[in-house]
Amino acid sequence: KAGVTQTPRYLIKTRGQQVTLSCSPISGHRSVSWYQQTPGQGLQFLFEYFSETQRNKGNFPGRFSGRQFSNSRSEMNVSTLELGDSALYLCASSLAGYLTDTQYFGPGTRLTVL
């Protein structure tokens, strides 16, 4: 089975712009979660989607949003980019999103905001 894929792998944007990141889960997985990884804050949970519905949300401002499509693919959008949004954004998928399910991570999208 193919793993979790994320596109693009690298992005460079300027402050004030917006960006959309894409994640394709493992085939058959219906839950997709997004995490932000930075050297200062470590790995932080953004949100989780299941069956096109956001089930959980982390403590991030409303500039961070996401959605999930009927084929379980997910997108994450960040509007009005700030320098502090520079990070590695990781997507993870799991079978049904149960607490005991293993989350499998993609390679991440490295976003640099100038």
Added chain:
Amino acid sequence: AQSVAQPEDQVNVAEGNPLTVKCTYSVSGNPYLFWYVQYPNRGLQFLLKYITGDNLVKGSYGFEAEFNKSQTSFHLKKPSALVSDSALYFCAVIMDTGRRALTFGSGTRLQVQP
């Protein structure tokens, strides 16, 4: 609330020697515990998890971890380290009554010297 602590930023070990990467957790319910490894410019790779049952969990690449409820610890171990084990290791927890979001420790860099 739930939290994870990895008290060591870096662990150095000689190839062939046993290794231990420490993790302690704090949750108000029953914990589900995970270990992931991250290689440079890569996403997180799942190593093992503890859900319930046997306190000694065996995972990928010869790694194992022991769940100790009284000490609230979940240390990662390997009997004989390889140079290729050098990477960043993350412990994570989900609480059985919590939201579907992994809470990660700050990570421990493992350096295995030849």
